[in-house]
Amino acid sequence: xxxxxxxxxxxxxxxxxxxxxxxxxxxxxxxxxxxxxxxxxxxxxxxxxxxxxxxxxxxxxxxxxxxxxxxxxxxxxxxxxxxxxxxxxxxxxxxxxxxxxxxxxxxxxxxxxxxxxxxxxxxxxxxxxxxxxxxxxxxxxxxxxxxxxxxxxxxxxxxxxxxxxxxxxxxxxxxxxxxxxxxxxxxxxxxxxxxxxxxxxxxxxxxxxxxxxxxxxxxxxxxxxxxxxxxxxxxxxxxxxxxxxxxxxxxxxxxxxxxxxxxxxxxxxxxxxxxxxxxxxxxxxxxxxxxxxxxxxxxxxxxxxxxxxxxxxxxxxxxxxxxxxxxxxxxxxxxxxxxxxxxxxx
Amino acid sequence: xxxxxxxxxxxxxxxxxxxxxxxxxxxxxxxxxxxxxxxxxxxxxxxxxxxxxxxxxxxxxxxxxxxxxxxxxxxxxxxxxxxxxxxxxxxxxxxxxxxxxxxxxxxxxxxxxxxxxxxxxxxxxxxxxxxxxxxxxxxxxxxxxxxxxxxxxxxxxxxxxxxxxxxxxxxxxxxxxxxxxxxxxxxxxxxxxxxxxxxxxxxxxxxxxxxxxxxxxxxxxxxxxxxxxxxxxxxxxxxxxxxxxxxxxxxxxxxxxxxxxxxxxxxxxxxxxxxxxxxxxxxxxxxxxxxxxxxxxxxxxxxxxxxxxxxxxxxxxxxxxxxxxxxxxxxxxxxxxxxxxxxxxx
Numbered sequence: 046x047x048x049x050x051x052x053x054x055x056x057x058x059x060x061x062x063x064x065x066x067x068x069x070x071x072x073x074x075x076x077x078x079x080x081x082x083x084x085x086x087x088x089x090x091x092x093x094x095x096x097x098x099x100x101x102x103x104x105x106x107x108x109x110x111x112x113x114x115x116x117x118x119x120x121x122x123x124x125x126x127x128x129x130x131x132x133x134x135x136x137x138x139x140x141x142x143x144x145x146x147x148x149x150x151x152x153x154x155x156x157x158x159x160x161x162x163x164x165x166x167x168x169x170x171x172x173x174x175x176x177x178x179x180x181x182x183x184x185x186x187x188x189x190x191x192x193x194x195x196x197x198x199x200x201x202x203x204x205x206x207x208x209x210x211x212x213x214x215x216x217x218x219x220x221x222x223x224x225x226x227x228x229x230x231x232x233x234x235x236x237x238x239x240x241x242x243x244x245x246x247x248x249x250x251x252x253x254x255x256x257x258x259x260x261x262x263x264x265x266x267x268x269x270x271x272x273x274x275x276x277x278x279x280x281x282x283x284x285x286x287x288x289x290x291x292x293x294x295x296x297x298x299x300x301x302x303x304x305x306x307x308x309x310x311x312x313x314x315x316x317x318x319x320x321x322x323x324x325x326x327x328x329x330x331x332x333x334x335x336x337x338x339x340x341x342x343x344x345x346x347x348x349x350x351x352x353x354x355x356x357x358x359x360x361x362x363x364x365x366x367x368x369x370x371x372x373x374x375x376x377x378x379x380x381x382x383x384x385x386x387x388x389x390x391x
Numbered sequence: 392x393x394x395x396x397x398x399x400x401x402x403x404x405x406x407x408x409x410x411x412x413x414x415x416x417x418x419x420x421x422x423x424x425x426x427x428x429x430x431x432x433x434x435x436x437x438x439x440x441x442x443x444x445x446x447x448x449x450x451x452x453x454x455x456x457x458x459x460x461x462x463x464x465x466x467x468x469x470x471x472x473x474x475x476x477x478x479x480x481x482x483x484x485x486x487x488x489x490x491x492x493x494x495x496x497x498x499x500x501x502x503x504x505x506x507x508x509x510x511x512x513x514x515x516x517x518x519x520x521x522x523x524x525x526x527x528x529x530x531x532x533x534x535x536x537x538x539x540x541x542x543x544x545x546x547x548x549x550x551x552x553x554x555x556x557x558x559x560x561x562x563x564x565x566x567x568x569x570x571x572x573x574x575x576x577x578x579x580x581x582x583x584x585x586x587x588x589x590x591x592x593x594x595x596x597x598x599x600x601x602x603x604x605x606x607x608x609x610x611x612x613x614x615x616x617x618x619x620x621x622x623x624x625x626x627x628x629x630x631x632x633x634x635x636x637x638x639x640x641x642x643x644x645x646x647x648x649x650x651x652x653x654x655x656x657x658x659x660x661x662x663x664x665x666x667x668x669x670x671x672x673x674x675x676x677x678x679x680x681x682x683x684x685x686x687x688x689x690x691x692x693x694x695x696x697x698x699x700x701x702x703x704x705x706x707x708x709x710x711x712x713x714x715x716x717x718x719x720x721x722x723x724x725x726x727x728x729x730x731x732x733x734x735x736x737x
Contacts, residue, residue, distance in 0.1 A: 219603050
């Protein structure tokens with residue numbers, strides 16, 4: 046890996062829950078597993094003011110800090126925020142930080158349900174919380190949010206997934222296959238046993254190109270909205286934004302996360318019946334889609350919302366498509382804050 | 392190359408126009424260049440019943456034969472059809488058939504305008520035609536159609552581009568960069584100097600995955616419309632349709648075509664002023680977009696049509712997106728025939 050990337054200096058202070066020998070959905074037991082997390086605000090004595098904010102693909106626990114602020118809906122003077130790191134993020138157990146023989150390309154397959162079960166232990170056993178005010182996240186954070194709502198219906202009052210669906214849309218799976226292959230396509234990837242992640246920079250660049258294609262809408266490119274980020278050309282944006290973003294990351298970590306994304310499915314406890322799984326949700330759900338999202342199109346998010354009892358469907362219109370939650374436009378962030386304000390008022 | 396792919400047995404009978412030492416837009420002169428073509432129907436004595444039908448990326452001259460038929464709008468008992476092969480298609484001068492030192496990876500860059508100038512010689516010098524009834528094609532065939540309408544306004548009465556634009560949309564250029572890199576990503580590509588195209592099968596598969604992602608709409612995958620083609624799984628469709636389609640092709644030929652696609656621009660004769668170029672068109676234009684087309688979205692096609700004097704904009708709604716013109720549904724073909732009927736009646 047890039048030597049100084051997966052550090053608290055870059056990503057903020059993490060704490061860790063020891064998961065011990067953690068049994069994965071795959072049947073594999075990961076020895077010495079750990080769950081990294083961050084917090085914000087203070088848990089009150091009644092332990093009833095906690096909000097869980099899992100993060101998206103390629104992110105780390107701190108990502109959702111961007112939505113927390115005094116005088117904002119996610120107010121740390123009012124709520125206690127738990128920001129768990131995904132398995133595979135580089136802080137929680139990951140290909141890049143797990144000792145041999147389970148390191149790198151030998152890291153076992155993990156699932157969204159593994160994240161959620163680990164987070165459940167953090168919430169209930171470590172913090173002693175019996176009920177969360179809300180679970181919310183974007184993209185893979187939204188996949189975890191939906192898994193929470195199905196798996197632990199008594200444990201959360203509200204669920205607000207952004208740009209995520211109950212199972213991965215088939216078109217999005219074709220995309221996952223493409224960007225996962227992009228990382229592996231670099232001969233330096235070597236089955237996941239490279240000496241340094243920077244050796245795999247060609248694979249990381251190829252993977253970035255896939256996100257340049259699918260992460261933003263055609264409207265964004267048509268309007269050259271990348272100029273708002275200070276770039277002077279389309280290619281400069283692809284290189285300076287997407288390639289630069291992914292360059293320091295560990296390809297094996299990205300692949301561990303992507304495999305979870307691709308195989309996400311909330312119905313494992315309902316015999317594969319997604320409609321039954323969604324129908325069992327008791328939390329108040331606000332299911333949010335982004336206009337022009339090429340990963341999780343509004344049609345797919347809406348189809349979920351229609352199967353969740355009492356759910357509200359919201360579509361946020363932005364030129365950024367799936368990347369709307371990167372806070373690239375103040376108006377996008379304001380719309381997301383408005384969704385949180387309405388959800389927490391309900 | 393796949394030894395028996397670029398043959399008349401597979402693609403129908405070709406004839407050839409010797410272009411001699413052909414000066415390319417790049418400034419390079421390609422020695423001993425040739426233009427392959429097919430024909431259908433009979434040129435009448437007045438030489439005023441000819442229709443030119445250039446083909447799309449990855450196709451060959453014969454592709455547009457699928458739209459020609461008695462009792463159909465493109466009726467060979469009424470019209471004479473000229474179906475030119477693109478430079479780089481494997482029959483016209485291409486990386487795969489040009490002798491050293493201009494073979495393979497050393498084949499010079501060609502442009503849409505080179506195709507159109509070569510076709511102009513075929514139409515005017517070889518066939519002695521002074522005016523075409525229509526020029527029409529899909530995708531890169533549409534790019535050539537628009538180039539014809541701008542470059543030779545006196546030579547065509549009608550232009551009917553399907554799913555193509557005057558310059559490549561920026562989002563589509565990000566896609567071209569991705570699928571071109573996919574071919575080159577295979578170490579066996581070796582700068583274009585592989586022994587056999589089948590050696591580059593991994594690159595060809597990777598390139599096919601990009602077309603699986605972008606060629607069809609998310610609606611197609613959502614509805615599992617691939618079942619109509621006889622496949623029993625999404626992955627079976629990707630492998631059996633896309634990978635199988637591209638597998639026998641020559642990667643260098645695909646790259647020669649893709650570079651033209653990416654750099655397409657009708658404004659070269661108008662100092663880079665696309666609006667002026669489109670405004671100079673005198674042919675009757677029917678500019679056709681496909682709903683859900685991720686290469687050339689309807690918004691971009693419409694923006695062209697609004698700048699072409701008297702142009703009609705049509706949008707054909709199909710779940711197949713850009714692939715609508717592959718004739719995968721009878722309803723799609725019927726809609727395309729209807730566009731041709733209306734255009735030729737006007």
